[in-house]
Amino acid sequence: MTYSAFSLLREALRNHTGWKPAWRSPKPRAEYDVIIIGGGGHGLATAYYLAKNHNVGRIAVLEKGWLGGGNTGRNTTVIRSNYFYPESVALYELSMKLYEGLSRDLNYNVMFSQRGMLILAHSQPEMEIAARTVNAMRLNGVDADLLGPEDVRKRAPVLNFRDDARYPIHGAVFQGRAGTGRHDAVAWGYARGADQRGVDIIQNCEVLDVIVEGGVCKGVETSKGTIRAGRIGAAVAGHSSALAQMAGVSLPIQSYALQAFVSEPLKPVIDTVAFSPSAGTYFSQSDKGGLVIGGGLDRVPSYGQRGNLPMQEAVLSGLIEMAPAVAKVKLLRHWAGIVDVTPDSSPVIGPSGVDGLFLNCGWGTGGFKAIPAGGYLFAHLLATGTHHAISRPFDLDRFRSGYLVDEGAASGIAH
Amino acid sequence: MQQFPCPFCGLRNEQEFHFAGEAGKIRPDTTRKVSAADWADYLYTQKNTMGEVREVWMHSPCAEIFILRRDSVSMAVLGVEQLRKNKP
Ligand SMILES: Cc1cc2nc3c(=O)[nH]c(=O)nc-3n(C[C@H](O)[C@H](O)[C@H](O)COP(=O)(O)OP(=O)(O)OC[C@H]3O[C@@H](n4cnc5c(N)ncnc54)[C@H](O)[C@@H]3O)c2cc1C
Ligand SMILES: [Zn+2]
Numbered sequence: 001m002t003y004s005a006f007s008l009l010r011e012a013l014r015n016h017t018g019w020k021p022a023w024r025s026p027k028p029r030a031e032y033d034v035i036i037i038g039g040g041g042h043g044l045a046t047a048y049y050l051a052k053n054h055n056v057g058r059i060a061v062l063e064k065g066w067l068g069g070g071n072t073g074r075n076t077t078v079i080r081s082n083y084f085y086p087e088s089v090a091l092y093e094l095s096m097k098l099y100e101g102l103s104r105d106l107n108y109n110v111m112f113s114q115r116g117m118l119i120l121a122h123s124q125p126e127m128e129i130a131a132r133t134v135n136a137m138r139l140n141g142v143d144a145d146l147l148g149p150e151d152v153r154k155r156a157p158v159l160n161f162r163d164d165a166r167y168p169i170h171g172a173v174f175q176g177r178a179g180t181g182r183h184d185a186v187a188w189g190y191a192r193g194a195d196q197r198g199v200d201i202i203q204n205c206e207v208l209d210v211i212v213e214g215g216v217c218k219g220v221e222t223s224k225g226t227i228r229a230g231r232i233g234a235a236v237a238g239h240s241s242a243l244a245q246m247a248g249v250s251l252p253i254q255s256y257a258l259q260a261f262v263s264e265p266l267k268p269v270i271d272t273v274a275f276s277p278s279a280g281t282y283f284s285q286s287d288k289g290g291l292v293i294g295g296g297l298d299r300v301p302s303y304g305q306r307g308n309l310p311m312q313e314a315v316l317s318g319l320i321e322m323a324p325a326v327a328k329v330k331l332l333r334h335w336a337g338i339v340d341v342t343p344d345s346s347p348v349i350g351p352s353g354v355d356g357l358f359l360n361c362g363w364g365t366g367g368f369k370a371i372p373a374g375g376y377l378f379a380h381l382l383a384t385g386t387h388h389a390i391s392r393p394f395d396l397d398r399f400r401s402g403y404l405v406d407e408g409a410a411s412g413i414a415h
Numbered sequence: 416m417q418q419f420p421c422p423f424c425g426l427r428n429e430q431e432f433h434f435a436g437e438a439g440k441i442r443p444d445t446t447r448k449v450s451a452a453d454w455a456d457y458l459y460t461q462k463n464t465m466g467e468v469r470e471v472w473m474h475s476p477c478a479e480i481f482i483l484r485r486d487s488v489s490m491a492v493l494g495v496e497q498l499r500k501n502k503p
Contacts (some may be wrong), residue, residue: 083490190483239465241461241462241463241465242463242465250456250458250460250461251461251462251463252460252461253461254461254463255463255465255487261459299433299434300429300434300490301434301468301470301487302464302487302488302490303465303487303488304487304489304490308417309416310416310429310430343458343459371439389467395424399455399458400451400452400455401451402451
């Protein structure tokens with residue numbers, strides 16, 4: 001079924017009785033050509049681009065819970081490509097371009113809203129670094145503007161321009177094409193597109209073990225039985241170490257909880273994304289009116305998928321410093337996802353070290369923006385067995401060669 | 416707020432503690448040639464276990480460094496091991 005203004009009107013007239021499920025729920029076959037483990041955005045996008053751009057035969061996505069129930073459905077949905085190194089910019093800018101055409105490509109509204117993003121600078125030295133960031137972005141061909149305090153005030157008057165501000169606003173790095181999207185819609189849109197192209201999406205199917213025969217990965221043991229495959233791609237985010245361990249591989253990854261918060265709905269107060277590295281907080285406002293608030297990682301490695309108080313206090317103190325006017329707004333929900341952090345804050349795309357098993361992980365705190373590119377590049381890798389030029393720098397071998405893409409340090413992103 | 420046990424101070428709020436790293440990693444012997452793979456393993460590879468973990472922690476106010484055993488899913492503390500050698 002194609003979604004359109006016409007189908008919406010037709011269904012409105014017949015009381016929405018004609019909508020069909022957006023994807024099937026098939027029983028798993030005994031064997032596939034390619035299996036993707038993890039039904040988050042990266043896994044589903046991989047399946048979609050595999051089916052759309054490559055000819056690899058039968059494909060399945062195995063998800064232990066429900067689609068998007070991992071970090072894809074838990075993130076604060078900021079999409080941007082304001083990175084520093086050319087390798088990262090190539091990756092995240094590919095993603096941005098795919099996002100720009102995604103609703104049309106998928107015939108599914110992912111609500112990508114290019115409302116821009118401000119990274120605030122709170123001192124003269126920070127303004128100098130901001131200028132350097134803007135220059136680097138422009139040299140890499142990405143849109144960026146250095147804003148002074150008046151420009152920032154025009155874009156986001158709710159921010160703290162008081163004389164007694166702990167972090168006075170000197171200006172900001174602004175990326176106008178950045179913005180937010182609807183996280184569930186990204187997962188569901190890719191799932192629907194993959195399903196339409198014949199991919200079997202199997203939910204409630206947990207991978208319990210990886211079958212390795214003669215040093216080659218041949219399939220998986222799951223809660224729904226044994227499934228064999230020619231090639232296997234894992235996109236399981238915070239659980240990547242546990243999964244790789246099943247094949248005897250150790251990864252340069254540490255799992256942490258990352259928390260987010262959403263407030264009660266209020267009238268529009270901000271129509272862009274604002275991030276203060278000094279306050280350690282960023283926020284935007286959803287179409288429903290809730291403030292969507294995020295901050296840094298918990299400082300303790302964790303697989304506990306839930307929020308806690310110390311970080312809540314840190315992030316919300318930051319919010320009140322950034323926008324004192326929202327101090328009395330009540331929180332509606334508070335949660336955490338388990339994110340997969342690498343030493344250089346860049347992702348891992350590449351072979352795992354065991355033949356037949358490939359990895360898409362290490363996106364840490366910033367992989368929602370990368371879902372289209374991650375899927376596109378991982379599909380290329382799974383179909384051809386070799387890297388696309390854009391994913392090559394993100395191979396695991398960088399930790400041996402020392403060619404790290406150290407974005408955490410370079411672009412001043414805490415996460 | 417969770418409390419962690421410092422072997423020197425006793426139970427203190429979690430914010431006072433600093434996670435330093437997985438316990439039991441041994442730095443390569445630099446008097447000999449160390450391969451890139453061994454360096455990478457030491458510097459970057461993590462066990463990142465889901466479940467019981469054994470880690471090096473520091474209690475920042477008193478600077479005590481010790482081993483904490485905990486459950487990385489439930490966050491429950493399972494035990495502490497003192498690293499400091501007491502005066503004989
Ligand atoms: C609070 C928070 C805020 C964030 N904010 C942003 C942001 O603003 N912008 C941004 O770009 N990124 C953000 N991120 C990061 C982003 O959410 C992730 O990088 C991204 O969603 C990762 O997608 P994924 O498909 O790799 O992982 P996930 O969506 O986590 O999917 C992995 C899936 O694998 C499944 N799985 C795990 N183990 C198994 C198994 N053994 N068998 C079968 N299935 C398994 C899980 O159930 C899960 O559904 C944020 C993350 C969090 C937690
Ligand atoms: Zn102490």
